[in-house]
Amino acid sequence: MMTGGEHGAYDAGSETMGARLRAAREARGLTQAQVAAELGVSRPLLIAMEKGSRDVQPDELVSLARLYGKPVSELLRPTAPPVAIGARLRAALASAPETDNLPALIIRLEELADNYIDLLRRAGAEPPGRYPPVRNIDHLDPAQAAEDLATEERNRLGIGDGPVPRLREVLEVEVGLRVFVEPLPSRVAGLFVYVEPLGGCIALNANHPAERRRWTLAHEYAHFLVSRGRAEVTLVSHRRQIPETERFADAFAASFLMPRSGLSRRFNELKRSRAGQVTAAALVQLAHAYQVSVQALTLRLEELRLVRPGTWDRLSDHNFQPRAAARLLGLQAADETSAESLPFYYRVLATQLYADGEITEGQLARYLGTDIVGARRAYQRLTETRDISAEGASQIVDLSEAVG
Amino acid sequence: MPRRKILLDACVAINLAATGGLEDIASTLDMTFNIAAQAAAEVGYLRDISDGELVLTPINLAQFEQGHAVEILDLAPAELALYIELAALVDDGEAATIAMAIKRGLDIATDDRRARTLCQERHLAEPLRTTALLHAYADAAHLTDTRIRELLTSVRDRASFQPGRSDPELKWWNDHTDNL
Numbered sequence: 207m208m209t210g211g212e213h214g215a216y217d218a219g220s221e222t223m224g225a226r227l228r229a230a231r232e233a234r235g236l237t238q239a240q241v242a243a244e245l246g247v248s249r250p251l252l253i254a255m256e257k258g259s260r261d262v263q264p265d266e267l268v269s270l271a272r273l274y275g276k277p278v279s280e281l282l283r284p285t286a287p288p289v290a291i292g293a294r295l296r297a298a299l300a301s302a303p304e305t306d307n308l309p310a311l312i313i314r315l316e317e318l319a320d321n322y323i324d325l326l327r328r329a330g331a332e333p334p335g336r337y338p339p340v341r342n343i344d345h346l347d348p349a350q351a352a353e354d355l356a357t358e359e360r361n362r363l364g365i366g367d368g369p370v371p372r373l374r375e376v377l378e379v380e381v382g383l384r385v386f387v388e389p390l391p392s393r394v395a396g397l398f399v400y401v402e403p404l405g406g407c408i409a410l411n412a413n414h415p416a417e418r419r420r421w422t423l424a425h426e427y428a429h430f431l432v433s434r435g436r437a438e439v440t441l442v443s444h445r446r447q448i449p450e451t452e453r454f455a456d457a458f459a460a461s462f463l464m465p466r467s468g469l470s471r472r473f474n475e476l477k478r479s480r481a482g483q484v485t486a487a488a489l490v491q492l493a494h495a496y497q498v499s500v501q502a503l504t505l506r507l508e509e510l511r512l513v514r515p516g517t518w519d520r521l522s523d524h525n526f527q528p529r530a531a532a533r534l535l536g537l538q539a540a541d542e543t544s545a546e547s548l549p550f551y552y553r554v555l556a557t558q559l560y561a562d563g564e565i566t567e568g569q570l571a572r573y574l575g576t577d578i579v580g581a582r583r584a585y586q587r588l589t590e591t592r593d594i595s596a597e598g599a600s601q602i603v604d605l606s607e608a609v610g
Numbered sequence: 611m612p613r614r615k616i617l618l619d620a621c622v623a624i625n626l627a628a629t630g631g632l633e634d635i636a637s638t639l640d641m642t643f644n645i646a647a648q649a650a651a652e653v654g655y656l657r658d659i660s661d662g663e664l665v666l667t668p669i670n671l672a673q674f675e676q677g678h679a680v681e682i683l684d685l686a687p688a689e690l691a692l693y694i695e696l697a698a699l700v701d702d703g704e705a706a707t708i709a710m711a712i713k714r715g716l717d718i719a720t721d722d723r724r725a726r727t728l729c730q731e732r733h734l735a736e737p738l739r740t741t742a743l744l745h746a747y748a749d750a751a752h753l754t755d756t757r758i759r760e761l762l763t764s765v766r767d768r769a770s771f772q773p774g775r776s777d778p779e780l781k782w783w784n785d786h787t788d789n790l
Contacts, residue, residue: 268694277697277702278697282698568620568702578653
């Protein structure tokens with residue numbers, strides 16, 4: 207427990223603070239010897255602080271915070287830092303050697319997860335969601351298993367067989383995935399990692415188009431359903447040899463985003479309305495309705511034998527430009543909320559804590575990853591929605607109803 | 611007579627910087643605005659429109675130090691323990707500001723609801739607010755209604771500030787931002 211006082215040293219927990227000091231030092235890439243020298247203490251003393259067996263004096267804590275580039279308030283959080291994220295992602299990266307420059311991203315994800323856990327603690331809330339048991343697909347045909355599981359999940363979530371316009375919100379609130387949109391290396395489409403007490407966390411590449419992020423989200427969702435104990439890093443790959451787990455995840459994404467029954471029905475209706483002719487413009491419109499790329503839609507239609515095999519290749523050969531076609535047809539961009547960096551519930555928690563006078567503007571800014579004026583603007587935007595009262599009155603949002 | 615010292619938190623400092631007249635406000639009110647270094651580090655940027663584009667204008671409080679409008683303060687060793695105790699509750703800037711206010715017996719200015727509650731819990735005098743400072747300045751400088759409106763809309767637009775419902779000066783603010 208925090209036992210510090212106006213005159214005392216701090217032993218916040220003490221192992222918790224020790225773990226935080228250690229995590230902060232490692233994130234900064236400093237050795238114990240370097241930090242001990244900077245602090246003017248012996249290395250064994252620093253080790254004792256990081257183990258929680260020696261109290262940290264106020265001046266030492268201030269110096270360490272400065273050295274690690276961390277706010278003092280963050281080092282004082284009473285929950286353990288989610289370092290498992292880094293350990294698991296590093297293990298996943300070991301099998302994907304072509305991805306480097308990810309240490310900064312891992313640190314960023316750990317910070318975001320730490321913030322999320324802190325918000326939940328402050329709000330006395332549980333993360334939303336209903337997790338299904340992990341599905342075993344060993345020895346099953348990946349394509350068929352993906353189709354079956356996608357149908358099952360749609361039924362479980364009660365979302366029928368049509369397009370899911372607010373996919374991210376459904377997966378965040380109904381399933382309980384924590385979805386972050388961050389700039390990732392261009393070859394990385396997304397990643398999945400499971401960490402207690404948050405559960406399944408997904409990062410999507412902010413630099414990818416909305417349709418691609420949506421596909422990656424459904425792809426990572428598949429990993430969550432069948433192998434949530436293993437972290438995954440999804441690369442943009444043009445390799446012919448795709449691992450079975452990735453083929454399964456892609457097949458699941460296709461089936462979940464474009465269910466066989468609903469897509470067939472819509473496609474056939476479209477075909478009937480155009481006297482049996484399906485044009486490239488019709489494909490663009492259908493892709494827009496499902497918020498997937500024209501390529502993904504066409505390949506799915508090929509797979510379902512609704513169009514001739516090789517249709518996408520022929521379109522590509524004719525230099526077909528789906529984005530230009532969409533603009534020509536006056537089709538608007540996909541759901542903008544899917545580009546928000548932070549999870550929906552995370553933002554709601556932070557905003558509501560601020561509205562309730564539980565956190566300061568500075569804390570709100572830190573949680574939202576902006577400065578104070580940026581936090582004010584974000585707060586004003588968020589309170590313009592129906593979820594949070596502009597008057598700042600306490601208003602617990604029932605998230606299961608918010609997207610119902 | 612030395613100027614009266616008021617400790618500003620980052621939020622009030624941002625608002626006063628947004629007026630573009632922080633030094634004039636300080637001299638007219640015969641005040642020096644003290645700001646904890648931790649709070650000064652949190653002030654960030656104002657939002658301005660230039661050629662139709664939103665631009666971030668950095669707030670540099672240090673520029674006001676030469677004219678004695680602003681004094682950026684470091685925590686003294688004797689204040690560190692209290693600072694850390696408060697940092698477990700609020701952000702570093704508010705913690706440093708309130709620790710200084712308690713230890714140095716200074717008046718404080720903050721609009722932040724959480725910070726104001728904490729000041730009350732620690733038996734500090736009721737903190738000033740942005741609007742109270744601006745109203746006092748407007749009166750002391752005999753500003754015209756048009757000039758008051760310019761002042762307040764600068765704070766509203768550049769700092770995205772809106773007084774809370776419990777702010778005693780809310781009517782004054784609304785009268786000058788809505789009705790002119």
